[in-house]
Amino acid sequence: MKKKRIYISEAHKGGRELFYIQEVFKDNWIATEGPNIVGFESDLENYLQEEVHVGALNSGTAALHLGLILLGVKSGDEVICQTMTFSASANPIVYLGATPIFIDSEVETLNMCPVALEKAIVHRILLGKKPKAIIAVHLYGMPFRVDEIRAISCKYEIPILEDSAEALGSSYKGKKCGTLGEIGILSFNGNKIITTSGGGVIVTKTLEQKSKAIFLATQARDEAPHYQHSQIGYNYRMSNICAGIGRGQMEVLDNHVILRREMHDFYVNLFENIDGVLVFNEPSADFFSNFWLTAILVDETKNGGITREILRAALEAENIESRPLWKPMHLQPVFEGYPYYGAKVAETLFENGLCLPSGSNLSDEDRERISKTIQVVFKKEIKNS
Structure with missing residues (x-):
């Protein structure tokens, strides 16, 4: 089934x-x-x-x-x-x-x-x-x-x-x-x-x-x-x-924010012992995020060759939705040719970033499935939240 x-x-x-x-x-x-x-x-x-x-x-x-x-x-x-x-x-x-x-x-x-x-x-x-x-x-x-x-x-x-x-x-x-x-x-x-x-x-x-x-x-x-x-x-x-x-x-609303932030904490804990995975967090106490979506950055040079796409495909195989970070607008066909200022920060984030399931209605069973799938991908014993 x-x-x-x-x-x-x-x-x-x-x-x-x-x-x-x-x-x-x-x-x-x-x-x-x-x-x-x-x-x-x-x-x-x-x-x-x-x-x-x-x-x-x-x-x-x-x-x-x-x-x-x-x-x-x-x-x-x-x-x-x-x-x-x-x-x-x-x-x-x-x-x-x-x-x-x-x-x-x-x-x-x-x-x-x-x-x-x-x-x-x-x-x-x-x-x-x-x-x-x-x-x-x-x-x-x-x-x-x-x-x-x-x-x-x-x-x-x-x-x-x-x-x-x-x-x-x-x-x-x-x-x-x-x-x-x-x-x-x-x-x-x-x-x-x-x-x-x-x-x-x-x-x-x-x-x-x-x-x-x-x-x-x-x-x-x-x-x-x-x-x-x-x-x-x-x-x-x-x-x-x-x-x-x-x-x-x-x-x-307030409870939904609390639950989204708890999902973010779940991922911080989940990836604590994984090399090459950065969970995006607030830069300082000035910032308070609802963590509508929790985003990670995957560096294959630090984790034995696991890419963002390998992780995304493994999650999808378990019927778990995730998606790359937004593809930058200046790289979209519809906006090709419009002026762009900067380097390749957004492009690199898109290539290596992934948004993970972050809903306020995710259950303990959902979190367990997510955790086990990620453990298999990285072949790690990860501390559960």
Whole structure:
């Protein structure tokens, strides 16, 4: 009999999702407006603990698109983007007819390298093309180097669009991710720390910005008794049903973060006596990661020739999902030819990095299967957690 699939990250029910959904049907709020949307936005504003305003949308990608519009990005502009990320970070740049400028990673957080960032800005300015915005990502829940990136942002007066799609529950120096840029976004896709089945939010510093985002997200309908439109809008608003799932998930968010961090500790312990395997961790006490995904780096020169791909294939043979780190955007066929600044840090991370099953709903039996499979690969007696 085929073994049960262990997924890298799957939806974890556990709150009162059905209660909020049933309220939708009882009151017939089956629309892109209603009390769950208002409540979900309020729940998130309270959770983020800053003076922010949250607008619920149907995806994190939509939030990035609207965030760029709010920052004034137009066709012909240039936008800096972290190269090691999911394509959704970069796609909205192209939606607007702008040009993505990709930046290499640094090895401790896997995120945007401040040195390469400043070099890119200086060079683009010399070419007469000052970038309009910086999309910085908290990869796998690990905060980017906020102080360094913000210092560069302020120095050159280029706003940060903070991609916190993977980082709800993470923080830097006590401030929640999603509140650290001029505009932030969160994602609630099915594999995220909490889910609305599909969805996201935009996080703004002013009510005016939020109102503008919601206006654009609801087809940019002007104030009039009839349907009148003076600019192009989008169908980006979250549904009241999905927001109900989100309200139930918010009730278990803190516990999900605890469980993800415990999975990370499991892997730290698991690889403690393995040469050539580095489990990525927080660089200092300033960083608090939700460890949405635990990532490792495999060095075959230090472990007898075991590569990332050998380990991934062995896990897959046991019906255990894992995946390489994101393939850098500047290496993707769709972005071939766009400017790139840096060395080969992101490329090396992609070639040797692996994300492991990290879900908050993994069982002791799941962990035992993962542990035994890895022991066989490395032929080691590894201390179990």
